[in-house]
Amino acid sequence: MRIAGNIPVKIDRIVQETSTIKRFRFVPTEDEKLPMFTGGAHLKTYVSDGETVYEREYSLISDPRNREYYEIAISKDSNSRGGSKFWHEQMNVGDELEISFPRNYFALNIHAKHHVFYASGIGITPFLSMLQDIQFDQTVELHYAARTPEECAFYEELKEKYGDITTFHFSRTEEPNRLTTDLMKEHRIGSHVYFCGPVGMVEEFRDAAFSYGYPERAVHYELFSSGLDNSNLEPFVVSLTESGKQIQVSEQESLLDALLREGINAPYACKIGGCGSCEIEVVDGDVEHRDHFLSEDNKKQRSTILTCCSRAKSSNLTIKL
Amino acid sequence: MYNSPVLFFESVTLTEKLSPKTHFVKAAIICDEAYKEEANQLQAQLYDTPSATLLFKNTDQVRDFIVEQKMGTCFYIVANWDDAVKIFSTAVEEGASEEELQIKIIGEKRKYIYCMKCFTPSEIDPQAAQVQCGCGAHLNVGPFYSKVRKGYIGYPFVPEAEGVM
Numbered sequence: 135m136r137i138a139g140n141i142p143v144k145i146d147r148i149v150q151e152t153s154t155i156k157r158f159r160f161v162p163t164e165d166e167k168l169p170m171f172t173g174g175a176h177l178k179t180y181v182s183d184g185e186t187v188y189e190r191e192y193s194l195i196s197d198p199r200n201r202e203y204y205e206i207a208i209s210k211d212s213n214s215r216g217g218s219k220f221w222h223e224q225m226n227v228g229d230e231l232e233i234s235f236p237r238n239y240f241a242l243n244i245h246a247k248h249h250v251f252y253a254s255g256i257g258i259t260p261f262l263s264m265l266q267d268i269q270f271d272q273t274v275e276l277h278y279a280a281r282t283p284e285e286c287a288f289y290e291e292l293k294e295k296y297g298d299i300t301t302f303h304f305s306r307t308e309e310p311n312r313l314t315t316d317l318m319k320e321h322r323i324g325s326h327v328y329f330c331g332p333v334g335m336v337e338e339f340r341d342a343a344f345s346y347g348y349p350e351r352a353v354h355y356e357l358f359s360s361g362l363d364n365s366n367l368e369p370f371v372v373s374l375t376e377s378g379k380q381i382q383v384s385e386q387e388s389l390l391d392a393l394l395r396e397g398i399n400a401p402y403a404c405k406i407g408g409c410g411s412c413e414i415e416v417v418d419g420d421v422e423h424r425d426h427f428l429s430e431d432n433k434k435q436r437s438t439i440l441t442c443c444s445r446a447k448s449s450n451l452t453i454k455l
Numbered sequence: 456m457y458n459s460p461v462l463f464f465e466s467v468t469l470t471e472k473l474s475p476k477t478h479f480v481k482a483a484i485i486c487d488e489a490y491k492e493e494a495n496q497l498q499a500q501l502y503d504t505p506s507a508t509l510l511f512k513n514t515d516q517v518r519d520f521i522v523e524q525k526m527g528t529c530f531y532i533v534a535n536w537d538d539a540v541k542i543f544s545t546a547v548e549e550g551a552s553e554e555e556l557q558i559k560i561i562g563e564k565r566k567y568i569y570c571m572k573c574f575t576p577s578e579i580d581p582q583a584a585q586v587q588c589g590c591g592a593h594l595n596v597g598p599f600y601s602k603v604r605k606g607y608i609g610y611p612f613v614p615e616a617e618g619v620m
Contacts, residue, residue, distance in 0.1 A: 319525065349554045
């Protein structure tokens with residue numbers, strides 16, 4: 135497997151950070167340095183298990199200016215569709231794989247005076263590179279929630295490097311200190327807030343920020359899964375104006391999956407409705423928007439669909455593809 | 456990329472009448488002491504929205520007041536043009552965005568042009584479509600405001616009478 139534009143690397147170090155989280159370090163296999171990136175960037179990994187290729191996106195946690203190696207951290211998901219389980223159980227030092235170039239949908243805002251990071255569990259990962267990318271005239275604080283110090287990945291590292299700006303919120307200790315949205319009421323003017331963690335946590339903090347009067351431009355978040363309920367989906371038929379094709383989208387697949395199945399060169403990236411890469415113009419039909427990318431105004435004003443998660447409201451939809 | 460907004464003639468922050476912005480949960484009123492009646496009128500419209508008011512004599516007092524405010528605050532500013540420009544810049548330097556500012560100018564708003572012949576800004580009559588710069592160049596007042604040059608772009612032209620050979 136070699137996808138044009140991808141970077142061949144091999145694993146040169148694996149560290150068991152907690153009982154469920156491993157840190158992997160990649161070095162290039164060719165005689166070229168790795169591209170620099172910006173704090174909050176992620177990349178896509180391609181690992182092969184015989185016929186199955188797992189494409190998974192992970193945040194980069196290493197120094198954005200370090201071109202010698204990249205690091206990612208992976209949590210072994212109990213509901214794994216195969217990717218994180220394969221990484222934890224099958225990937226070893228010396229194994230080779232391909233990675234994409236880094237991309238960033240969760241960049242630091244250059245106009246902020248103060249950045250406030252809210253992380254829960256494995257949601258800490260993008261903040262590890264962002265902490266190393268703060269501009270000299272900006273300040274930062276990190277709030278990090280985990281059940282216990284033992285389950286808190288990078289606990290010692292964060293205490294040592296960023297102890298003065300980090301507050302740990304442990305929920306299952308003798309004196310629990312839960313992470314709550316109330317903290318956001320006290321941030322100074324010019325603050326930008328960033329959330330990463332389970333969908334429920336991100337949505338709770340995002341909604342709270344808006345209810346506290348935060349402007350949209352000051353609220354940033356990244357999701358690792360769509361968190362969508364896919365249990366009661368309806369099938370529909372999509373018509374494509376460019377190719378003239380009609381494709382049946384079953385209740386078990388996304389519109390994007392159906393397009394790719396039929397060999398349509400549809401754009402995509404995150405596949406969880408968070409980046410907007412798969413946005414396609416809608417020519418006819420109503421859309422049931424299920425993404426986290428378009429704002430409420432966008433959904434009203436723009437006649438588009440994010441094919442990775444949104445669907446047709448009725449039995450037919452026509453898109454410009 | 457230069458993206459620091461400045462206060463200019465057609466800024467979205469300018470308003471003829473202050474009115475509470477509903478999205479925000481707190482208010483900070485910065486008002487020239489001489490026009491404190493404006494602050495009182497706005498205060499009455501805010502009902503029970505938590506608010507803080509600074510009646511200033513000079514704009515040196517403004518920065519400390521702005522820095523004390525929390526996210527979710529909308530700033531309502533009442534001042535003459537020169538003071539408003541200073542307050543606007545201070546607010547932006549401290550991280551506020553245009554969305555978080557509403558400004559009522561007491562007196563005349565000022566309009567500036569940036570001459571593309573001598574590369575200097577100068578104040579102009581807000582109604583004028585064509586002006587003459589201090590360097591002698593005749594300028595069409597362009598529709599584009601340069602945040603970097605702090606003026607509407609002024610395009611030099613040769614008046615018809617001078618253009619005849």
